[in-house]
Amino acid sequence: MTTGLHPALQNVAAVIFDVGGTLVHPDWQRLQEIVAAESGTRFTPEQMYEAFYAMLQAADADLIAGTNSGNRSGAHWTFLNTFRSLGVADASCEKIRELLTATHEERHLWCAPDADAARVLLRLKDAGLRLAAISNTEDGRVNESLAELAAHFEFVIDSFHAGYSKPDKAIFQLAVDRLGLAASDAAYVGDSYGYDVIGAQRAGLVPILIDRHGAYDSIGVARIRSLAELVNQSA
Numbered sequence: 001m002t003t004g005l006h007p008a009l010q011n012v013a014a015v016i017f018d019v020g021g022t023l024v025h026p027d028w029q030r031l032q033e034i035v036a037a038e039s040g041t042r043f044t045p046e047q048m049y050e051a052f053y054a055m056l057q058a059a060d061a062d063l064i065a066g067t068n069s070g071n072r073s074g075a076h077w078t079f080l081n082t083f084r085s086l087g088v089a090d091a092s093c094e095k096i097r098e099l100l101t102a103t104h105e106e107r108h109l110w111c112a113p114d115a116d117a118a119r120v121l122l123r124l125k126d127a128g129l130r131l132a133a134i135s136n137t138e139d140g141r142v143n144e145s146l147a148e149l150a151a152h153f154e155f156v157i158d159s160f161h162a163g164y165s166k167p168d169k170a171i172f173q174l175a176v177d178r179l180g181l182a183a184s185d186a187a188y189v190g191d192s193y194g195y196d197v198i199g200a201q202r203a204g205l206v207p208i209l210i211d212r213h214g215a216y217d218s219i220g221v222a223r224i225r226s227l228a229e230l231v232n233q234s235a
Helices: 028-039 045-065 077-085 090-106 117-126 142-152 169-179 193-203
Strands: 014-017 024-026 110-113 130-135 156-158 186-190 206-210 222-224
Touching: 014 169, 024 028, 024 142, 028 045, 028 077, 028 090, 045 077, 045 193, 077 090, 110 142, 117 130, 117 142, 130 142, 130 169, 142 156, 156 169, 169 186, 169 193, 186 193, 193 206
Parallel strands: 014 130, 014 186, 130 156, 186 206, 206 222
Antiparallel strands: 024 110
């Protein structure tokens, strides 16, 4: 290889990205303050981060099995299930939901850009690849979450407005149709096997899983540990 790009990108014309957990991350410091104010327990950002991704792996397992073993509805369910897994009582979680909503209205809770995101997006564009993004949101505010990163994309599809959400293949098809490409000419990069990889595969895109903790070693798809691996390939 001489281009420096990941092998899965060698024969595609576009790269479509997931947003939350891929390009941007939760504001763990604000979340720490919210939980401490209501529960009296101050979890570290590292504790919340680890619990959050363990919760997402459980959600992935349900999507793969076609089951639903957890409460995955309502505003901020991902954070609330994370806090529950750390031992926060249900009664406190409902009050925390109200605090999350108020804080989120002031500033998006998913507002911390991945450290590699801006450089990687620029490198992909320099390599001639077209860029887009798809996000499942509860309120249609994905562009707020992306902030300055949004300018790198031809378009960003927000499930709240699109009427489809991942892993429904329709939202992936909507993206490749807007790009004017065949599905096989686009790669999709995301951090959820259930929502991102399965959805992309159903639609015929080339999936690339961000597996930061090495939890999916047995999965037969392209995997990276960080966004930087998309562009830091040696010859």
